[in-house]
Amino acid sequence: MPDTADVSGAPVALDAMGGDHAPGEIVAGAVQAVREHGVPVVLVGAPRPIHEALARHGATAEIPIIRAEEALAMDEGALASLRRPRSSIAVACHLVRRGDACAVVSAGSTAGVVATGKLRLKGQPGVLRPAIAVALPTRPRPSILLDAGANAEVKPEMLVQFAHLGAAYAETALGITGPRIGLLTIGSEPGKGNKLVKRAHELLSAAPGLDFAGNVEGHDLLTGAVDVIVADGFTGNVALKTMEGSVRYAFAELRETIQESRTARLGGLLQRRRIMELRRRLDPEAYGGAVLLGLNGTVVIAHGASQAPGVSAACELAAALAHRGVVARIGERIGHAHRPHRLW
Amino acid sequence: MPDTADVSGAPVALDAMGGDHAPGEIVAGAVQAVREHGVPVVLVGAPRPIHEALARHGATAEIPIIRAEEALAMDEGALASLRRPRSSIAVACHLVRRGDACAVVSAGSTAGVVATGKLRLKGQPGVLRPAIAVALPTRPRPSILLDAGANAEVKPEMLVQFAHLGAAYAETALGITGPRIGLLTIGSEPGKGNKLVKRAHELLSAAPGLDFAGNVEGHDLLTGAVDVIVADGFTGNVALKTMEGSVRYAFAELRETIQESRTARLGGLLQRRRIMELRRRLDPEAYGGAVLLGLNGTVVIAHGASQAPGVSAACELAAALAHRGVVARIGERIGHAHRPHRLW
CATH class of the missing domain: 3.40.718.10 (Isopropylmalate Dehydrogenase)
Structure with a gap:
């Protein structure tokens, strides 16, 4: 399963701007995931507030920040994902596409995360x-x-x-x-x-x-x-x-x-x-959050009201799914079930 | 509301043969409804076991029995209602049609009660x-x-x-x-x-x-x-x-x-x-059971596992709905909403 090997060292891309308690509790959750569970994380969003939040945990050197200029508001739905190609969730998806992250975690609005995930990561072949x-x-x-x-x-x-x-x-x-x-x-x-x-x-x-x-x-x-x-x-x-x-x-x-x-x-x-x-x-x-399955990359949608423990659990779940090759496993299952009839 | 007046003194027709604990708990529920809540009840089903169960409560003189030769089994579905025109639930419906009972109560299989109710009492006009x-x-x-x-x-x-x-x-x-x-x-x-x-x-x-x-x-x-x-x-x-x-x-x-x-x-x-x-x-x-609404008569479906208190609550609910004219009230509402356009 090459997909597993590809992502094994890559961090989880955590959308720092999504969720009712963003970025404070999101950053706190990232710190918990890294320190208590050994899950590597990068935070995606507006650098200044993320840096300030990391500083409160003395964690500025432990967790990298990837800049994203925009964010989807909690009340923004599917259409916003088209209007905001530089949103934190879109950038997080981009990191997964490039192989710089193993999975996306966001506590943003479900409709926004689903639409952005579909748009940026695309459905797996046959799904x-x-x-x-x-x-x-x-x-x-x-x-x-x-x-x-x-x-x-x-x-x-x-x-x-x-x-x-x-x-x-x-x-x-x-x-x-x-x-x-x-x-x-x-x-x-x-x-x-x-x-x-x-x-x-x-x-x-x-x-x-x-x-x-x-x-x-x-x-x-x-x-x-x-x-x-x-x-x-x-x-x-x-x-x-x-x-x-x-x-x-x-x-x-x-x-x-x-x-x-x-x-x-x-x-x-x-x-x-x-x-x-x-x-x-x-x-x-x-439970660690909901998982959007069937895309070319793992996306975990944490509860909108998530606090640090919920965010950390979502990162753990995302890393486990990615490192154990859920995308490849789906590819095998759907490919097997839907393989076209061969004529030669 | 003439429907209300018609049924005000009529008893609830209780299917003594339906339910996991029939007829024992059904009869016990009837006794409770009559003695503790003043709800008049007639028991419908096989006279001998009903009479024996009533005798155990010393209630043979308090609650009339209406004979029904057959009963729907708990695992019988909708079709059985056609095959068994003399089932206890069919006879109970017949009592309501004739005006000899105000409502039907059964703890029999939902599919069987729904099918028999529809067949014997028919849908209200416009429903x-x-x-x-x-x-x-x-x-x-x-x-x-x-x-x-x-x-x-x-x-x-x-x-x-x-x-x-x-x-x-x-x-x-x-x-x-x-x-x-x-x-x-x-x-x-x-x-x-x-x-x-x-x-x-x-x-x-x-x-x-x-x-x-x-x-x-x-x-x-x-x-x-x-x-x-x-x-x-x-x-x-x-x-x-x-x-x-x-x-x-x-x-x-x-x-x-x-x-x-x-x-x-x-x-x-x-x-x-x-x-x-x-x-x-x-x-x-x-809760007293589920109510089948929209028929020319009130039908309450008690939980299949009902014991005496559940049966008694279902009888109370059936009597309340019937005496307060739920059928007439539905007629007014649906008739009003769906009155055909008059040309003269």
């Missing part, structure tokens, strides 16, 4: 549509859900490709051999769902190189029933946000319940630290 | 598709989510009707005046989503008689941001099951966290009762 993958906090190991929002409208063939993208993620980042694939729908029997998933079920059942385990439902999302959960970007995004909102809701209700009674309150104090730890583990930031 | 509505445990009052699974494939016009169905539910069962409607999608701006919701957004914005509050996302499901959340049955079902699974997951993780440490365990014991209460409140059964 119909790049997709966003997230790792869900299942145990003993995460399940990968995709597409989590890049494609609101898809065709059944794309869902089969998403299965390959997710399988490559599971194989490289999580070290899972022969990941099991599930199709998100509204009943466990093969005939259940809308037209899209019924057809996708047929295609997945016949697809070589995929261990298709059949349909999964919403309540299977967090049980670890399968390693990869495939959905169109509309359903996947609704499911992901519903999951995040429901976990948040359960904890809020719990806090209120505990505060209501004096004995319960005492109990609550005794277990406060444990519950804080649990909340942190279930925090979307802890 | 394109009946939809399944559930009340989510938001505070201070529930939000209604629909369609939760009756229609995997819908058209934008149907989503507008679902808004009316949900509004009628909120007005009658929850006493909400001018319920606020949200459209479930993947971004808060009007242009976000797939083709279906983009078009539905336009139609809802222009629809008379609806207080349309715009798009809502998955994480808004439990915040009570709106009173009625509209979705196609595929997305709505995935969201509902994801929500249930996520809440269950959060509690399971919490239990494990509490058991891991001794201090935390002590704390856990002190608040055990409170947490049990909370879990009960978030239990889907506690």
Whole structure:
């Protein structure tokens, strides 16, 4: 896998200007990634504020800065990526194209990062549509859900490709051999769902190189029933946000319940630290971010509200995916599945 | 509203044969509904086992039995409703048609209840598709989510009707005046989503008689941001099951966290009762069940695993909807929105 060797020493290109807490928390996350996890990072953006933030950590000599004159605002969407060829995220993508970085990490707006990534890195040969993958906090190991929002409208063939993208993620980042694939729908029997998933079920059942385990439902999302959960970007995004909102809701209700009674309150104090730890583990930031799969380069989209630990986790995830050759792995899977029939 | 007057004294027709714990827990739920909540009930199904179960509660004189020779099994789907015209759920529907019952309650298979309800009670005039509505445990009052699974494939016009169905539910069962409607999608701006919701957004914005509050996302499901959340049955079902699974997951993780440490365990014991209460409140059964809206009669589908309290709650909900005239209210709303242009 030549792609792996190419990037093995290259740093992660971290967009210092994207995210609600940029550049302060982004820079802090870079420092954490470098010092605590040994992940090499370059910061991309406006040099002065980045330098000042690095100075606060005494890290100006440890992390290089690559100048980018512009930045995408958090409320700017896909079109801005065309208008701003020198944005920090565009420059970060350029570093990956040139081989000067192994991967891109940004906490900028998802729409902006997706559009810029597609424009600057281009889709891998044979990939119909790049997709966003997230790792869900299942145990003993995460399940990968995709597409989590890049494609609101898809065709059944794309869902089969998403299965390959997710399988490559599971194989490289999580070290899972022969990941099991599930199709998100509204009943466990093969005939259940809308037209899209019924057809996708047929295609997945016949697809070589995929261990298709059949349909999964919403309540299977967090049980670890399968390693990869495939959905169109509309359903996947609704499911992901519903999951995040429901976990948040359960904890809020719990806090209120505990505060209501004096004995319960005492109990609550005794277990406060444990519950804080649990909340942190279930925090979307802890997953390391969403990964845009199917481009000629690895792009990790950290949560917009990311603070230093979330940014650091995203850099670790990006480095792991890049160094273990997720792009090459996708190339093998999609190339294998979609190789044109040879006439000679 | 003549429909209201017609049914005011009529009992709820409770399918004694549907559900994982039928007839024992169903009969126990009937006894609870009658004795504790003053809801009149008739039990429909095989007389002997129902009579025996009633006898165990000393309630043979309190609750009438209506004979039905057959029953739909829990794994029987839509087709069985055609094959079994004398099933307990079909007979219960017949009682409503004749005016001998105000509403149907069944804990049988959703597909079977939906198909039988549509076949025996027929859709209300002007209603394109009946939809399944559930009340989510938001505070201070529930939000209604629909369609939760009756229609995997819908058209934008149907989503507008679902808004009316949900509004009628909120007005009658929850006493909400001018319920606020949200459209479930993947971004808060009007242009976000797939083709279906983009078009539905336009139609809802222009629809008379609806207080349309715009798009809502998955994480808004439990915040009570709106009173009625509209979705196609595929997305709505995935969201509902994801929500249930996520809440269950959060509690399971919490239990494990509490058991891991001794201090935390002590704390856990002190608040055990409170947490049990909370879990009960978030239990889907506690919502009273899903309501099939848009038919010429009220049909409540209790959870398949319902025990006595869930069955009793479903009977209360069915009686409230029927006695407050949800069918007539839907007729007014849909009739008003879809009245044909008169030429004379």
